[in-house]
Amino acid sequence: MNIVKIVTGCMSGLLITVLVLVNGQALAADTxxxxxDMKQVLSTSTAGKRAEGVIKQKMDSLQASLKNDENDLIAMQKEGEKKGAAWSDSVKREKAAAFQKKRQELAEKQENANQELRKLREQQVNPVIKKLEEVVSKVAADNGYAIVLPRNVVLYATDAVDISNTVITELNKVMK
Structure with missing residues (x-):
């Protein structure tokens, strides 16, 4: 998920900022x-699954539409390979122009589909991430955590400090 990378990048930046701002005394033994695990939270929470389902459904629909256009393009290419020798120069130019136009239309459709998926991903995932930030803040405050870091930027962490399942449970409660 692209959004997971963005969130992870933001959280990595926050981690660096926190480590720069926090001196050795603030990280006492009782902190x-x-x-x-952001990926786990987004892929297993109810809201995350719902968002991914909507995105996957749209992606499948767009891919099916593009597949038909790709098949048409392949058919045009095969026709040119089979019958091209028998065509006159004007027919060859006409077919080549039609092929180029079809290929350009397909490229534009692919770009439009990618933009549509990016927008849909933002619409579906951003509200989940916003609520996730609130849930993480609440879980951290309720349990006395001074810092919550994304698991993928930490070299080592025991399972005892992983609050992903707790966050998933809380996120599921608030985003029914």
Whole structure:
């Protein structure tokens, strides 16, 4: 998921900022730190699954539409390979122009489909991420965590400090 990479990047930036701003004394032995697996949360929470389902359904629909156009393009190419020798120069130019036009139309449709999927992903995933930030803040405050880091930027963390399942449970409660 692209959004997961963006969120992870933002959280990595926050991690660096926190580490720069926090001096050694602030990270005393009693400071509680937790990690969260963003990919797991977004892929297993009810809201994350719902968002991914909507995105997958749209992606499948767009791919089916594009597949028909790709098949038409392949058919035009095969026709040119089979019958091209028998065609006059004017017919060859006409067929080549039609092929180029069809290929350009397909490229434009693919770009439009990609833009549509990006917009849909933002529409579906951004509200989940916004609510996820609130849930993480609440879970951290309720459990006394001073810092919550994304698991993928931490070299080592025991499962005891991973709050992903707790966050998933809470996110499911607030995003029914």
């Amino acid at each position: 509680k730190i937790a990690v969260i």
